[in-house]
Amino acid sequence: MRLQNYAEGKWVEGRGGFRDLLDSVTGLKIAETSSEGLDFGAMLAYARNVGGVNLRKYGFHDRAYMLKALGQYLMGRKEELYELSYCTGATRKDSWIDIEGGFGTLFAASSSARRNMPDGQVYIDGDLEALSRRGTFMGQHIATSMQGVAVHINAYNFPIWGALEKFGPAIIAGMPVIIKPATVGCYLTEAMVKMIVESDILPQGSVQLILGSTGNLLDLLNCQDVVSFTGSARTATKLRATPEIVKNSTRFIAEQDSLNGCVLGLDAGPGTPEFDMFVTEVVSEITTKAGQKCTAIRRAMVPHKYMDAVETALNESLSNIVIGDPRDKNVQMGALAGVSQRADVLEKLAVLAADNVINIGGFKTPETGAFLSPTILRCDDPMSQSLVHEVEAFGPVSTLMGYESAQDAVDLLQKGGGSLVASVFSYDPSFTREIIVGGACFHGRMLIGDRDSNAESTGHGSPMPQLVHGGPGRAGGGEEMGGVRGVMHYMQRTAIQGSPSAISNIIEQFLPGAPINVVDVHPFRRIYKDLHVGDTLKSKSRKVTVKEIEMFANSTGDTFYAHMDEEAAAENPFFDGRVAHGYLLLSWAAGLFVEPAPGPVLANTGLNNLAFMTPVYPDDEIKVSLTVKRKKRRTETYGEVAWDVELTNQNDDVCARYELLTMVAFEDIYT
Numbered sequence: 001m002r003l004q005n006y007a008e009g010k011w012v013e014g015r016g017g018f019r020d021l022l023d024s025v026t027g028l029k030i031a032e033t034s035s036e037g038l039d040f041g042a043m044l045a046y047a048r049n050v051g052g053v054n055l056r057k058y059g060f061h062d063r064a065y066m067l068k069a070l071g072q073y074l075m076g077r078k079e080e081l082y083e084l085s086y087c088t089g090a091t092r093k094d095s096w097i098d099i100e101g102g103f104g105t106l107f108a109a110s111s112s113a114r115r116n117m118p119d120g121q122v123y124i125d126g127d128l129e130a131l132s133r134r135g136t137f138m139g140q141h142i143a144t145s146m147q148g149v150a151v152h153i154n155a156y157n158f159p160i161w162g163a164l165e166k167f168g169p170a171i172i173a174g175m176p177v178i179i180k181p182a183t184v185g186c187y188l189t190e191a192m193v194k195m196i197v198e199s200d201i202l203p204q205g206s207v208q209l210i211l212g213s214t215g216n217l218l219d220l221l222n223c224q225d226v227v228s229f230t231g232s233a234r235t236a237t238k239l240r241a242t243p244e245i246v247k248n249s250t251r252f253i254a255e256q257d258s259l260n261g262c263v264l265g266l267d268a269g270p271g272t273p274e275f276d277m278f279v280t281e282v283v284s285e286i287t288t289k290a291g292q293k294c295t296a297i298r299r300a301m302v303p304h305k306y307m308d309a310v311e312t313a314l315n316e317s318l319s320n321i322v323i324g325d326p327r328d329k330n331v332q333m334g335a336l337a338g339v340s341q342r343a344d345v346l347e348k349l350a351v352l353a354a355d356n357v358i359n360i361g362g363f364k365t366p367e368t369g370a371f372l373s374p375t376i377l378r379c380d381d382p383m384s385q386s387l388v389h390e391v392e393a394f395g396p397v398s399t400l401m402g403y404e405s406a407q408d409a410v411d412l413l414q415k416g417g418g419s420l421v422a423s424v425f426s427y428d429p430s431f432t433r434e435i436i437v438g439g440a441c442f443h444g445r446m447l448i449g450d451r452d453s454n455a456e457s458t459g460h461g462s463p464m465p466q467l468v469h470g471g472p473g474r475a476g477g478g479e480e481m482g483g484v485r486g487v488m489h490y491m492q493r494t495a496i497q498g499s500p501s502a503i504s505n506i507i508e509q510f511l512p513g514a515p516i517n518v519v520d521v522h523p524f525r526r527i528y529k530d531l532h533v534g535d536t537l538k539s540k541s542r543k544v545t546v547k548e549i550e551m552f553a554n555s556t557g558d559t560f561y562a563h564m565d566e567e568a569a570a571e572n573p574f575f576d577g578r579v580a581h582g583y584l585l586l587s588w589a590a591g592l593f594v595e596p597a598p599g600p601v602l603a604n605t606g607l608n609n610l611a612f613m614t615p616v617y618p619d620d621e622i623k624v625s626l627t628v629k630r631k632k633r634r635t636e637t638y639g640e641v642a643w644d645v646e647l648t649n650q651n652d653d654v655c656a657r658y659e660l661l662t663m664v665a666f667e668d669i670y671t
Contacts, residue, residue: 001187002031003021003032003190003211004190005038005209005211006193006194007039007042007208008042008208009204013034014035014037014038015036016034017212018032018034019032019212021033021187022338023087024087024088024334024336024337024370025087025089025325025326027369030187031187033186033187034212036213038215040216040217040220041216041220043210043217044178044217046208047176047205048149049205051176051204051208052149052175052205055174055202056121056147056174058174058203059119059120060119060121060172061113061114061117061633063174065110067107067172068111070196070202071110073199073201074106074192074196074199075103077195078103080195081095081099081160082099084187084188084191086334088159088185089334089337089370091332091333091334092326097161097288098158098188101161102161102163102192104465105164105168105465105481108168108464108466109171109172109487110172112484113484114633117484117487118507118508118630118632119633119639121144122142122143122507123144123491125141125142125493128503131497135512135513136500137497138497138500138511139496140496141493141494141496142493142494142506143492143493143494144491145174145175146224146226146492148175148224148225148226149175149178149224150166150176150177150225150226150490151177151180151214151217151218152166152170152178152179152228153180153214153227153229153231154180155182155231156185156337157292157294159181160188162230163179163192163193164192165463165465169486169487170228173491176208177207178207178217179193179207180210180214183211184337189209218239218244219243221250222244223249226250226251226252226489226490227245227250227251227253228478228480229254229476236254236476253470253476253489254476255471255478255480256294256474256475257294257394257474257475258298258392258471259298259389259390260297260298261298261412261413261439262278262281262285262297262300262301262422262423263301263409263426264300264301264425265425265427267428267431268426269309270306273450274450275310275313277454278300278449279317281423281425281459281460282297282300283318283374285297285398285461286375286398287318287321287332287374290333290334291374291395292336292395294420295462296461297398297460297461298393298397298398299388299401299412300399300401301401301403301409302401302403303402307378307380310400315376323371323373335372336370336395337370339370342372345372345393345394345396346372348397349375349397351387352388352391352393353377372396375393375396375398376398376399376400377399377400379401382399382401382402382403383408389412389416407434409424413439418443418472418473418474419442419471420470420471421443421444421461421471422443424436424447426450436448442471442472443471444468444469444472445471447459463481464481465481465483466483467481468480468481468482499513500512504533508630509630510627510629510630512646512657514534515534517535518537518538519535519536522537523535523626524599524600524601525595525597525599527664527667527668528639531628531631531641533630535628536625536628537624537625537626538624539592539623539625539626541650542592542622543621544580544617544619544620549563549580549584553581556581556583558581560581562579563578577617578618579615580620582612585616585622585647585655589622589645589647593624597670599670600664600667602638602663602664605662607645607660608642608659609657609658610657610658611658612656613654613655614649614653615655616655622647622648622655623647624645624648626660627644628641628643628644629659630642637665637667639664641664642660643659643660644657644659
């Protein structure tokens with residue numbers, strides 16, 4: 001078949017210069033592709049003027065629900081993608097990571113946005129900053145959608161996951177995406193993008209696809225665009241140096257190859273759960289996707305005293321691995337992505353062998369296709385070697401490296417020059433702490449594997465969408481995913497300064513000092529849509545008595561001296577005498593503002609940021625101001641309303657302040 005690009009809302013074939021795509025298992029041609037003839041300037045203009053404009057009409061939650069719906073749609077068509085994925089050399093298990101793992105990133109991005117971002121178009125980044133004594137001038141960091149294009153350049157090893165883990169955060173941020181997969185295996189990405197288009201879930205212009213060269217695309221980018229790249233350090237360096245990218249300070253996120261390390265603890269000898277976990281993990285990492293993972297274990301650090309035992313265990317385990325056509329259910333490891341990838345791995349193995357590293361692997365593989373047997377190398381003196389810390393064979397290859405102390409292991413991890421991930425398998429807390437503290441600054445993620453977490457652990461090589469994926473130095477210095485952190489790559493952080501009223505209006509959230517709207521109808525009698533930021537209930541007053549303080553103390557058992565002993569309380573530098581309990585004040589506050597009859601308010605789900613500010617003494621009078629602070633949809637039938645609760649005394653001094661969370665129905669079922 002001849003693959004098609006998706007440009008300016010149309011499917012377009014290249015005009016020439018087609019590249020053949022081969023089945024990694026059979027070596028037969030299955031498709032051809034080209035991007036020749038595409039107008040990249042027009043594609044960028046279409047993304048900015050159509051896709052971006054359409055996406056930014058919606059809020060974060062709207063876009064999050066789109067991603068959820070898209071994930072569900074794609075999940076319903078997954079079998080089409082599984083069948084096609086066999087041509088990449090991947091087994092069903094390998095493809096599960098790529099296909100359903102990719103869909104999972106959409107669900108995770110959607111959930112994170114709905115949980116952690118506002119139901120609007122302005123993200124509030126951090127706390128309010130007071131900039132004046134009287135509180136009439138303040139500052140707030142916000143983040144808004146960048147008005148450019150997200151150009152995603154992906155590697156060949158995960159044609160679907162690699163695209164979607166970038167795609168989700170960009171769409172949440174309101175940026176249209178141009179997907180450029182590696183040519184090898186791009187037929188799988190094309191099939192997935194066709195499904196996205198056919199779903200008709202995203203606004204027009206949200207996604208475009210380039211299957212081939214990007215031509216002059218990068219030369220046309222500006223300061224509002226973002227490039228997110230996954231691939232080799234050499235290619236990343238070349239792309240990052242594009243003159244227009246440098247000139248315009250275009251954001252460039254790189255996730256590069258890295259020599260990830262895994263440490264077997266000094267305590268984790270043969271017979272321990274951690275020893276078995278380590279062996280299992282190394283085997284899994286070099287056989288899953290035939291070792292073609294940017295997070296695969298390339299350097300396995302083993303105490304010298306356990307080297308022979310680990311070598312034996314690995315060879316025994318690997319000798320049972322069935323290699324062959326991934327369509328065969330008995331096959332555990334398929335082929336590399338292509339014969340050129342296999343040739344590259346063999347070339348790198350030859351280089352490593354020149355560094356006095358002994359090959360202890362080599363197992364039978366099929367004679368046709370891009371197959372390569374798992375290979376374990378051994379380096380007993382890694383401190384004096386250099387190539388093992390510099391050369392990556394991107395396939396089913398890992399090197400055992402001997403070490404003596406925890407500090408030796410840290411030094412070896414650091415010799416990788418920056419990695420995406422490292423792991424340590426140990427049940428010794430002092431050892432794991434030394435490894436993590438010493439190695440964290442060289443890694444984007446670190447996993448601690450032990451018997452306590454083993455049953456539920458996702459393992460060394462599994463980036464999770466809730467956590468950042470990336471790493472320093474050789475790994476590219478970038479980050480992807482990580483919940484809201486990933487979304488922020490496609491947004492601009494801006495510091496705004498002004499009055500409480502001005503800032504409250506922009507962020508759509510009530511701030512102390514902003515105007516309020518005192519309501520006649522109790523706000524608890526109003527359904528979700530009829531509540532507005534700034535709506536306020538002013539309660540009546542309540543007098544505090546010694547008798548009530550003592551009753552609360554005796555009924556709860558909280559007889560702290562500041563509430564019960566006048567003389568001792570007066571000695572306390574914070575009080576003039578005995579005071580009311582803070583939690584008693586909270587209870588009274590609820591009594592002052594709660595509307596008891598059934599209504600739209602369904603439940604109180606918690607409170608945040610409670611602060612006691614002015615002591616309340618016997619004979620003081622307290623009252624409450626209850627104000628709608630912000631709103632957030634939760635389901636199709638109810639939303640969350642956050643209330644600013646301010647408790648003051650007879651002098652209008654603020655005694656306590658907190659944020660109350662309630663769930664409020666869209667319709668009042670009791671009327």
